[in-house]
Amino acid sequence: MLAEAKVELELLYQFQQGSMEAFEALFRDHQRAVYGWIVRIVRDPAAAEELTIETFWRIYRAHARFDSARGFGAWSRRIATHAALDWLRRRPPENAMPADYFAELPSPQTADFCMADEMRRKTARAFARLSPKLRVAATLVVIEELTHKEVAEALGISVSAVKLRVFRALRLLRKDLEGQGIKP
Amino acid sequence: MNEHEQEPMERLLRRAMLPVPNDVEWGRDLWPEMLRKLDEKPMQVPWFDWALAGGVLGLMALFPASIPMLLYCM
Numbered sequence: 001m002l003a004e005a006k007v008e009l010e011l012l013y014q015f016q017q018g019s020m021e022a023f024e025a026l027f028r029d030h031q032r033a034v035y036g037w038i039v040r041i042v043r044d045p046a047a048a049e050e051l052t053i054e055t056f057w058r059i060y061r062a063h064a065r066f067d068s069a070r071g072f073g074a075w076s077r078r079i080a081t082h083a084a085l086d087w088l089r090r091r092p093p094e095n096a097m098p099a100d101y102f103a104e105l106p107s108p109q110t111a112d113f114c115m116a117d118e119m120r121r122k123t124a125r126a127f128a129r130l131s132p133k134l135r136v137a138a139t140l141v142v143i144e145e146l147t148h149k150e151v152a153e154a155l156g157i158s159v160s161a162v163k164l165r166v167f168r169a170l171r172l173l174r175k176d177l178e179g180q181g182i183k184p
Numbered sequence: 185m186n187e188h189e190q191e192p193m194e195r196l197l198r199r200a201m202l203p204v205p206n207d208v209e210w211g212r213d214l215w216p217e218m219l220r221k222l223d224e225k226p227m228q229v230p231w232f233d234w235a236l237a238g239g240v241l242g243l244m245a246l247f248p249a250s251i252p253m254l255l256y257c258m
Contacts (some may be wrong), residue, residue, distance in 0.1 A: 024215065031214050040204045060222065123200035142194050144203050150234050170193040177196075184196045 012068040023063070026072060027056055034080050037154075040144050041136055043083040051087055055080040060090065076152060081136070081154040085154050088132035119182065126176040137165035138173075 014022035034055055039048035058079050059066075066075060127135065140151045142163065152159045177184055244251050 027215055028213070030202050035214075036204075036206075039208055043201075043204065045208070049214060049217075052214055052221070053221055056218055057221055062244060120200040123196055126200065127197065138197070139201075142197050143201050150233060167190065170190055170197070173197065184192050 004044075009068065012066070012072060015063055015072075016066050016068065018063055023056075023060055026059075030072065030076055031056070034076055036082050036116075037077055038080050041081065041139060042087060043139075047087060051080070051083050055083045058083060077154050078156055082156075085132055085136055088135065122180060122182060123173070123177065126173055126180070127169075129176060130172055134165050134169035134172065137162050138169035141166045 011022050011025055015026055031052060035048055035052045038044055038051045038055070042048055042051065055076065059076055060081070066072075127138070130138070137151060137155070140146045140154070141148060148159045148162045152162045155162065174184055240254065244254065
């Protein structure tokens, strides 16, 4: 156990010094986790692959600033969150949900059939119209059911700021749906 | 909207957009693409670094007396 920790620390030190071998080892160890995190935010598997590469590109460029005391996982997650946010900001709101979103992500086995399909679509579209920073907080807290603390660490903001973003996202969503005549 | 009204909105959103499954499909190793990107994008010096360097050189050319001060600051 101690030997493993030593090897990990050495790997992180080598990465910080700019070693390509160490970067490759970290990439292989963490690519799946980074992809899994990004796909939760952008909800588009193809874009998540692209953003995983972008995240590691940013990680590679920032290797000298890496603080091994904070751990690679948390650091990569924060960079991944910002890469995903940048991508959402570049994307027009009407394209915020991939065209095949309903076909792919909510699997038919788990979807709630009691809720009218049209109502789900309207809610998802209204959600897509929210600003990316509100949408990301609400996606991770409400849909993915992560803790406020986890989301705060990934976004680099306080827990109360996360709570505020979620609250504002839900309030705006409610207003939007009410404007369409839907009473949640 | 108060906390009491927040809950129905959370439920509505959860029903409309399901979470991504933990075993989300993961097809391939992305390392070959990463290597391609590393080859494509050589380290670029940001434009403001060039501007800063130009400004410092200009300052040194116009005011040679500032050179010791700049060296001291470095």
